[in-house]
Amino acid sequence: MRQAIHHLSVQARTRGFVEFTGEVRRFVAEQGIRTGLLTLFCRHTSASLLIQENADPSVRRDLERYFATLAPEDATRYEHDTEGPDDMPAHLRTALTQVQLSVPVEHGRMVLGTWQGLYLFEHRQHPQPRDIVLHLLGE
Template sequence: MRQLQNELAISTRGQGFTEITGEARRFVEASGMETGQLTLFVQHTSASLLIQENADPDVRRDLNEFFRRLVPEGASWMVHRSEGPDDMPAHIRTALTQVSLTIPIARGELMLGTWQGIYLFEHRDAPHRRRVLLHLIGE
């Protein structure tokens, strides 16, 4: 059994999705591992990771809008605003999604479905530089 790790630095453009499927695929391919699993972990409390449809961009647009409506900025009951009105909503959106994903590897490939892609989901309004750790275990 072997293990490898890598870190991605992802620049976002503000709220929305940044696909990182290609980076994850290249990491697995370069490893030479045929079977195992890849774990991705985002080191932030205002961004998350999702596996979502990668064919129709309307899906990601609608998801982003859903989370904006579900957790709107400026709600009077939110106290934490240290970094602006989008601060606490970003933390809540992260709590409702996930910061870690695990994907099986078979025949040297990510076992994603036909229309699945891996996305960093930025919950802040301003662009950020996010760190995603990749951990591969297998043989």
């Protein structure tokens, strides 16, 4: 059994989705592990990770609108606003999604569906670089 770990920095310009599938594909290919499991972990509480449709951008726009409805920016709704009006809604959106993904690796490649991509789902208006930890275990 072998393993590899890598920190990937992903930067969003504003709230929304940033696809980083290509960077992860390169990492997996460079490791020479044919069969295994890749774990991705976002080290933040105001951004999350999703495997999502990567062919039609309207899917991501609809998701953004849906989460804005679930956790709107509204100063009258939340006590926590240390970093601004988008602070607590960002934490709620992260709680409703996920910060960790698992993707099988077969024949040295991630086993993703035809229209699936890996995304950082940024929940802040003025984001900082996000650290995504990639951990690959296999043989």
